[in-house]
Amino acid sequence: MPDRLVLLGSKGGPALRPRGPWPSSSLLEIGGRAVVVDCGLGVTRGLVDAGVSLKVLDLIFITHLHSDHVLELGPLIHTAWTAGLATPVTVFGPPGVGHYWRRFCQAMEFDIEIRIADEGRPDIRELVSVDEFGQGHVVEQRGLTVTALRVDHPPVTDCFALRFEHGGKSVVFSADTAFFPPLAHFAERADILVHEAMLEEGIERLVARTGNGARLREHLLSSHSFAEEAGRIARDAGIKRLVLNHLIPADDAEIGELDWIAAVRKTWAGDLTIARDGLVVELSGAKAASGEGTA
Ligand SMILES: [Zn+2]
Ligand SMILES: [Zn+2]
Numbered sequence: 001m002p003d004r005l006v007l008l009g010s011k012g013g014p015a016l017r018p019r020g021p022w023p024s025s026s027l028l029e030i031g032g033r034a035v036v037v038d039c040g041l042g043v044t045r046g047l048v049d050a051g052v053s054l055k056v057l058d059l060i061f062i063t064h065l066h067s068d069h070v071l072e073l074g075p076l077i078h079t080a081w082t083a084g085l086a087t088p089v090t091v092f093g094p095p096g097v098g099h100y101w102r103r104f105c106q107a108m109e110f111d112i113e114i115r116i117a118d119e120g121r122p123d124i125r126e127l128v129s130v131d132e133f134g135q136g137h138v139v140e141q142r143g144l145t146v147t148a149l150r151v152d153h154p155p156v157t158d159c160f161a162l163r164f165e166h167g168g169k170s171v172v173f174s175a176d177t178a179f180f181p182p183l184a185h186f187a188e189r190a191d192i193l194v195h196e197a198m199l200e201e202g203i204e205r206l207v208a209r210t211g212n213g214a215r216l217r218e219h220l221l222s223s224h225s226f227a228e229e230a231g232r233i234a235r236d237a238g239i240k241r242l243v244l245n246h247l248i249p250a251d252d253a254e255i256g257e258l259d260w261i262a263a264v265r266k267t268w269a270g271d272l273t274i275a276r277d278g279l280v281v282e283l284s285g286a287k288a289a290s291g292e293g294t295a
Contacts, residue, residue, distance in 0.1 A: 003283035008046030010275035011250030020251035023068035031166035039073040054080035062093030063175035064159035074104030094158035151177035179229040184236035195230035196246035231268030
């Protein structure tokens with residue numbers, strides 16, 4: 001199985017629009033492991049569509065507890081369990097992810113108890129272990145090393161970029177962050193940097209069509225990065241391929257891939273992929289598998 005990254009959900013924020021993209025989740029297949037990074041709404045459908053058997057669910061990482069990154073964590077594990085998952089799953093996330101998981105199991109207690117009794121399933125609460133991490137070393141397991149860097153995503157303080165390394169390959173996820181120069185050092189020479197991005201010309205239209213415009217604009221500007229800023233991090237880090245992800249706006253008919261490319265080309269001349277739900281990026285040479293979505 002070649003190492004690959006699959007962008008399952010590529011939009012920023014929790015809203016869904018007709019035929020639009022899903023909130024944040026990704027699949028990283030590296031060194032024979034299937035790693036899920038963030039569990040926004042749609043992650044379960046995305047994994048199934050990417051050809052992943054839910055029964056082999058193994059490692060899940062949550063960058064922060066905003067709903068567009070964690071809302072479907074419980075439903076994903078529960079659906080895997082009803083599909084026959086019988087091996088341990090570890091959830092790595094910021095402080096509070098254990099609370100989410102315990103309360104999810106409480107909310108689903110009726111169904112969990114009845115399936116154990118009626119269908120003879122193992123206890124889902126014993127299959128899953130939760131590891132709450134902070135900045136620095138997260139885990140080292142069978143050649144896979146994961147480290148975390150606290151990024152700048154106010155008012156959330158526990159929001160972490162993640163670096164995955166295996167056999168000389170490395171993939172870094174920025175998580176949600178305002179322009180954060182230390183990320184360049186953290187992502188140094190990675191094969192792929194998946195960085196969140198906003199497009200300046202789309203923000204005003206997005207703000208205009210939502211209810212609380214001023215507050216939304218304030219949040220976006222203080223907590224997220226423009227595409228040009230993602231390009232600066234990529235350039236300073238000397239990475240091989242930049243993947244723009246968590247796109248804001250992601251579903252504005254006036255904005256297309258060429259607009260994103262034009263913005264990021266002001267600061268980044270290297271290999272580039274603009275995320276789309278279901279898009280596959282191969283890790284070998286960090287070349288995109290499909291010509292579409294790349295530039
Ligand atoms: Zn987000
Ligand atoms: Zn967030």
